[in-house]
Amino acid sequence: MSKTNTGNFFEDFSLGQKIPHATPRTVTEGDVSLYTALTGARFAVQSADTFAMDIGYPAAPVDDLLVFHMVFGKTVPDISLNAVANLGYAECRFLAPVFPGDTLSATSEVIGLRQLSNGKAGVVYVRSTGVNQAGETVLDYVRWVMVSKRDADAPAPETQIPELGDRVAPDQLAQGIPPIDAQAYGTALSGAPHLWGDYNPGEKIDHVDGMTIEEAEHQMATRLYQNTAKVHFNAHAQADSRFGKRLIYGGHVISLARALSFNGLANAFHVAAINSGDHVAPCFAGDTLYAWSEILEQEEIPGRTDVGALRIRTLALKDRPCAEFPYKDGEDAYMDGVLLDLDYWVVLPR
């Protein structure tokens, strides 16, 4: 029998199955530097130990999305190596800060299965969990992917679709950060004066700047996360694909949109949760990303007077500036250029 991992097919998954993932990973200052160099992240809390310590962290925490990508990357060889499509995310919560020196590992549990009516593939729902070396959960999220069947004649499992929340509740949003000394949070150093109370639901923000993506950049980012999805790396095989070229990891688009959002949301120092994310269209090297955001909700976090939460929708577009906030047309279809529709919670000082 082959020693090569060919990944799981739809019929290999069973409800309640728990899958520990390789490879554990010690996050280092090197990873943080590469994340900065590859995305342009500029949030002060993650950039400077002094700034982070002044407000109550023991050191600068690792960017939340870097943690997400590292955990996500580990799940790929077991969950989505034979995926036809990454369909969605839900209930993603960042539950504890991660610091350089921490070691992350990940497990997934199959929480839903639904075979397609054509019998050739099925949808797998997994809850994936990232833990640190002390066994603390740092990240917990659900994603669902469409996975091919190895054998179209394999019997269909009983359909089970998990109930998933539309949004993470505000009382779930403060676990990923220590109590903050909001007085010590310096807005001259952080880059903008606007705190939690300065935003309003319905407000739209054009993040203005554009960022062009190179093949070497998204490949380096995706390998840094030890994500092995073939479509990102193999130009030779992709030449015969529907797109004819390599696809950029959707998570890289999320990170770039988040980095661009600094211009307008400089004090949104923590991504507390991702409610849903839709990769509307594929992204390729050479595309220039723009982004804009709408404030969906402004919520207090129960038990916290130091920080508050904003629920935000951030749209990433390719080759299309966002001064007119392009989103959907009258038919409820995404406008040309939309790549990403991300609904998430961020935390700001009050």
Place this chain on the structure above:
Amino acid sequence: MSKTNTGNFFEDFSLGQKIPHATPRTVTEGDVSLYTALTGARFAVQSADTFAMDIGYPAAPVDDLLVFHMVFGKTVPDISLNAVANLGYAECRFLAPVFPGDTLSATSEVIGLRQLSNGKAGVVYVRSTGVNQAGETVLDYVRWVMVSKRDADAPAPETQIPELGDRVAPDQLAQGIPPIDAQAYGTALSGAPHLWGDYNPGEKIDHVDGMTIEEAEHQMATRLYQNTAKVHFNAHAQADSRFGKRLIYGGHVISLARALSFNGLANAFHVAAINSGDHVAPCFAGDTLYAWSEILEQEEIPGRTDVGALRIRTLALKDRPCAEFPYKDGEDAYMDGVLLDLDYWVVLPR
């Protein structure tokens, strides 16, 4: 009012204005590795803790130019986001070594203003200062940029042009380095036998090697420094610019020229000051950089018998080897291919 930073325009600056810059940044070993990977730097003092400690440092210091780029990058969103051109540098002094773990922040003071006669833009002179977490100044320099006006009818400020030195004086050159045990400085490990006394004013050195620049490389370097100048990153917008493509951050050209200069100046382990720098022509991805240097002055540093200073002019050229030391033609115009004319002081063991 928009929460997006659109940068300052000429009329937003006033004489004596002090501007604290976001984002503070803890420099790490990750940044140092990326700097090596992106530039090819090979100076032994910055490369090896053991070598640095043998001669009197507590650890390998961070490359001087990496410090420069990080401080410079912070000034961009406030000073030069609406710049038409970066006109010059002067009086740049490296005043204290920086080590991994140090956190840098930056402020600028407006020290000169001059509106153009057409009323559409003006020249802003700033003195920018980088400080570490202990409040020590590590870097101090003047630069002047031409900045657009938002409103051509805004009144002109009183013209004030600062007096700037042609060159930093030799007694200013030793503050960035501890006393050196020059006996312990091993020239077998450093890469060449030539120390301070082996160079002569008028001597010209062809650095021989060529280095081709890729888009991914200069983008990663520039993002590492959290420099947000749009022209480096946005191929979509640059397609409509005068050049039709992205420009490479001039500082990346400086770093590559410095790295190339190792071949001929291997023991010039410290950049002590930059007297002036002229970005003669724009640099684009695909260009191959060559460099050559002329020794302008050879000076003792008052109070120091361990090290001496060389004032050097380094020229960087694109797609043009430097065996014949191309510089200016009979009309005092730069020859084809010249990208950079940098006048600076380096320190070598005696």
Place this chain on the structure above:
Amino acid sequence: MSKTNTGNFFEDFSLGQKIPHATPRTVTEGDVSLYTALTGARFAVQSADTFAMDIGYPAAPVDDLLVFHMVFGKTVPDISLNAVANLGYAECRFLAPVFPGDTLSATSEVIGLRQLSNGKAGVVYVRSTGVNQAGETVLDYVRWVMVSKRDADAPAPETQIPELGDRVAPDQLAQGIPPIDAQAYGTALSGAPHLWGDYNPGEKIDHVDGMTIEEAEHQMATRLYQNTAKVHFNAHAQADSRFGKRLIYGGHVISLARALSFNGLANAFHVAAINSGDHVAPCFAGDTLYAWSEILEQEEIPGRTDVGALRIRTLALKDRPCAEFPYKDGEDAYMDGVLLDLDYWVVLPR
């Protein structure tokens, strides 16, 4: 006399000559992150401090090939700057683990010389040694290169060809690793269940995945190793070369093949020795690398019951999947697409 290093020519080498190389280098977590981002390495021992410490290391060791490249890179300015071809490697042994914070330096000894009959070049055999800051040898290998003569009339040295082993003996393979607690080695986290005893001589493994190489990636990797070979960096000069473009450092191909081999050899956590390596054809940016391996020998390591050794031949091919294990044709010539033929020993838990 020029202060520029023009490298040694054939007539500059003499038998028994010992050459200390610049530049010493402290290996850091930043280098490790870049190595992961540039190659996609996923072996658990090198990826996670916790995993490494559980089995007996004091921390996660640096990837063996990263150590090789750093030592190799130092030898380039002295040994192979004027090389016509890199002809072979032998007797390469990894003798002590390297950890972030260690400082590496390198020396070479000339152990063989043979002038070509046309008198224009000669073959130089060197034994190169990498040592850490404590003076321990971490790596020792022989390579031979064909080096041009500066002056075709310079007299030929006496021919001396060293006797080199075909393979490193199994009792030489355990020095690079501490005693391993094989019980603590978790195969769920390491990525595959197959340990030393599960492989058989003659077994062939297709590593399946393909990896496309970008110019920025191989340049960054090669600069990270401070390897200055001109052919990798100078597109302007290479335009006039036989290939018309930059060549990829052969060591980058070795690292990518090793990273690809994780899929099928996930528990081969240590490269203990390289018996021989042949760069069959040049590799260029845009090539997609595939790899497959054959188990050549399965040997116990004298005195070790915790780990065993596999001798492996790994082939790297460009733009050619390896399901049919392409190697040589009936004439004993390498098939189309073969770039690398590497014969080496790896160590796995028993």
